């Protein structure tokens with residue numbers, strides 16, 4: 001079953017355009033002369049106007065998946081599977097054509113705007129370079145547009161900021177600039193890699209508000225990478241849960257955060273302190289290293305529901321439930 | 336910005352005066368008497384004493400030093416004992432050659448270093464990179480005069496592309512000037528260019544892994560622009576640090592090069608003046624070199640501030 | 650507050666040049682309890698931690714540890730005092746000596762403070778500590794880099810326990826860990842604390858974690874304490890506008906008119922602390938008086954206190 005038709009679009013009934021479609025996307029990196037898989041069989045889709053979360057613990061391959069979508073994986077990486085952006089297969093495009101999608105069709109927001117913006121180039125220069133190159137604007141038209149964009153993301157005195165440098169801005173302002181830069185060429189897909197993780201809670205709230213506003217204003221599809229399930233429930237429509245390079249569950253954000261089907265997702269929820277003071281239930285053990293994934297279900301060694309069957313790799317299967325990669329999902333048993 | 340420059344300027348003063356004091360003391364404490372040298376073996380004690388008094392050599396050391404300091408500020412460095420004319424007139428005849436030689440060598444070193452460093456970094460771990468790295472190691476381990484001889488043999492004696500030695504001032508035509516300075520500057524700069532190649536390579540490799548380079552790519556900028564204006568801009572900052580040190584080494588190395596290529600520069604002048612115990616000229620020469628070095632470093636500091644706004648706004 | 654305080658500070662102040670990192674901090678940590686310090690980045694939490702451990706000298710103020718005046722201690726006495734106070738850092742990689750085996754890491758503090766009669770005894774205690782934090786005895790002869798982040802934090806906890814301290818200061822001990830591992834460490838720290846009766850100063854910017862761990866909580870902003878009190882009072886009826894805003898900024902909290910952000914702007918630089926109430930530049934309720942007068946702590950019952958002019962009304 002293709003990943004597109006697994007859950008109803010948020011505006012049910014109306015046909016919404018699928019912007020991003022990944023099918024069995026895998027990335028392998030050469031480590032000590034051998035290709036080691038970092039992610040395998042990552043399948044999901046994002047529609048226009050929808051925010052899809054990519055959740056999972058550190059090292060599960062969220063950023064690697066994002067870099068594969070951008071066409072900017074680490075050197076030597078082997079990317080397999082299928083990747084469609086606005087209906088076009090992009091994995092076989094030439095590097096130059098591939099690069100042309102960046103900025104204009106896909107915008108990218110990084111976790112750490114301090115290091116993701118150039119330390120010695122003026123903010124205005126970075127923004128206008130992008131605008132001039134992708135939209136063919138003149139320098140002065142680009143400068144005007146850049147000021148408008150900064151104004152739109154709530155930056156006071158945009159003209160002065162354009163003349164300044166990253167180190168002169170506060171953390172929240174930097175992330176606003178990053179958002180403006182990512183949206184500057186009106187992309188149809190925005191990938192945000194932990195955009196609020198480095199920020200204080202009060203600033204995180206501001207940035208999430210801004211991202212929500214921009215998402216509606218620009219009507220973009222958004223892939224939102226995070227490890228915080230509360231943010232998923234708060235900000236996203238659907239969620240893709242990853243574990244050890246695999247997608248283990250895809251469902252609506254509400255389901256994933258409240259009634260998940262995969263034992264791992266359940267474990268994640270139980271491990272986060274809530275308002276109650278009852279003892280946390282950690283997931284035992286730790287995430288397996290890349291290159292040392294167990295055969296069969298990769299979560300089996302840490303799973304309380306594991307049986308012999310779990311020595312065989314479960315498929316990512318949907319209907320009647322959302323897609324789950326598990327032989328013994330929570331709630332009803334599969335037939 | 337002004338404060339930054341003022342601070343840099345103050346920091347430079349000691350780099351001028353410490354070498355001067357050292358040279359002043361070394362010359363006076365070393366054996367050998369300029370008066371004796373000038374008058375020859377037959378001089379009488381009276382003649383010697385008279386000349387000493389004339390040169391101020393009979394005064395206690397601190398007084399001599401103060402008098403000489405006063406001379407610096409009044410732009411009167413005394414008379415060369417050997418040439419018997421004011422130091423202030425002798426030095427300009429030699430300084431131009433050395434300054435030009437150093438500047439051209441520094442420029443060559445920076446250009447070669449940056450270009451080779453970038454090429455090497457972009458070809459990380461393939462044969463091109465290995466070739467560059469190996470040449471850089473060779474370049475660092477070989478002494479300048481050896482290079483000088485090699486270049487003369489190859490380009491002047493065998494290929495006859497450049498003159499073997501001698502000096503043509505820029506006023507006599509830029510092409511002739513270029514031909515006469517190219518080999519000496521190359522010989523002087525090659526070691527430093529090898530150092531800069533290594534520095535540029537490693538700093539470029541670091542920068543290429545920086546998130547802001549990924550951002551530039553994620554913005555759709557073509558690779559040429561990503562490297563040329565985003566990566567090189569930050570990667571070349573550490574090279575400037577090397578350039579400041581290089582300027583110092585080059586002014587020192589100029590002595591050997593000027594002798595090998597028979598160039599009438601400060602280095603050669605100094606060697607001869609030391610041999611003749613020509614105190615005023617030696618001191619004047621050292622003062623000039625310290626000044627040139629100080630000015631070069633100030634220019635490099637300025638460039639730093641241009642390349643890195645984080646310094647400017649500190 | 651019933652139990653006598655193990656650690657008490659009065660008017661604790663620290664300036665770095667003209668950066669006022671910590672101003673007038675009064676703390677009182679009952680023996681055997683866990684005291685939480687929350688606040689945004691740069692609010693001075695780590696500086697307080699370093700001050701109470703006397704790793705840095707306060708500009709002014711008092712620190713008492715039980716009956717001891719910590720500021721008056723010097724040389725040997727201070728060294729002996731250090732045995733009673735241990736620290737756990739955010740990044741166990743930075744705080745563990747990478748060239749020491751785990752065994753050495755666990756026995757060294759014991760020998761420094763003259764604990765245990767001989768090496769064998771200290772080693773045995775090291776193994777017992779490892780067992781307590783859930784690591785096998787075989788870990789003794791391995792190096793920190795051979796362990797995962799969570800395991801390294803376990804080692805750091807074992808090391809902190811090695812000198813049988815009365816006070817443990819934990820500065821963001823789980824911030825670098827993944828949630829599943831974070832839960833393991835939080836549970837471990839809670840168990841340790843229950844078992845040894847250790848008093849703990851627990852620093853975190855994660856309000857959910859602080860709620861889980863701490864009996865008493867102080868909320869810091871720009872180097873000052875805005876509000877403090879027992880956990881249920883702080884979380885259920887926060888009185889200071891900053892505490893209120895902080896709590897309602899936690900993801901998943903209810904939104905007002907579809908908005909998450911309750912505060913505008915960002916924490917000002919510690920170079921130029923606003924006059925009057927330090928929070929007034931971001932406070933949604935600020936009025937004239939806040940600009941000119943520094944608010945005093947208002948007693949709100951059950952040990953809850955907050956410094957805000959609104960509480961006068």
Ligand SMILES: Nc1ncnc2c1ncn2[C@@H]1O[C@H](COP(=O)(O)OP(=O)(O)OP(=O)(O)O)[C@@H](O)[C@H]1O
Nearest residue numbers: 029038057058059060061062063064065074227290
């Ligand atoms: N250049 C690289 N070379 C080798 N391994 C890498 C490289 N980049 C990433 N990895 C490995 O690939 C795995 C996936 O990394 P990735 O950055 O995608 O994780 P992530 O899910 O984004 O985690 P985080 O939440 O920490 O950002 C990790 O185990 C990481 O160590």
Ligand SMILES: Nc1ncnc2c1ncn2[C@@H]1O[C@H](COP(=O)(O)OP(=O)(O)OP(=O)(O)O)[C@@H](O)[C@H]1O
Nearest residue numbers: 665668670689690691692693694695696697854919
């Ligand atoms: N050694 C120092 N020199 C100068 N300023 C310092 C020093 N240490 C801390 N500061 C300043 O003191 C203030 C408080 O810093 P502190 O590290 O205590 O904050 P924090 O609450 O621990 O923040 P974080 O959550 O980021 O760890 C900050 O403005 C910081 O820049």
Ligand code: SF4
Nearest residue numbers: 297300303310326327
């Ligand atoms: S497949 Fe088995 S081991 Fe894997 S998550 Fe499901 S129950 Fe657990």
Ligand SMILES: [Mg+2]
Nearest residue numbers: 062063064193
């Ligand atoms: Mg990541």
Ligand SMILES: [Mg+2]
Nearest residue numbers: 694695696820
């Ligand atoms: Mg801190």
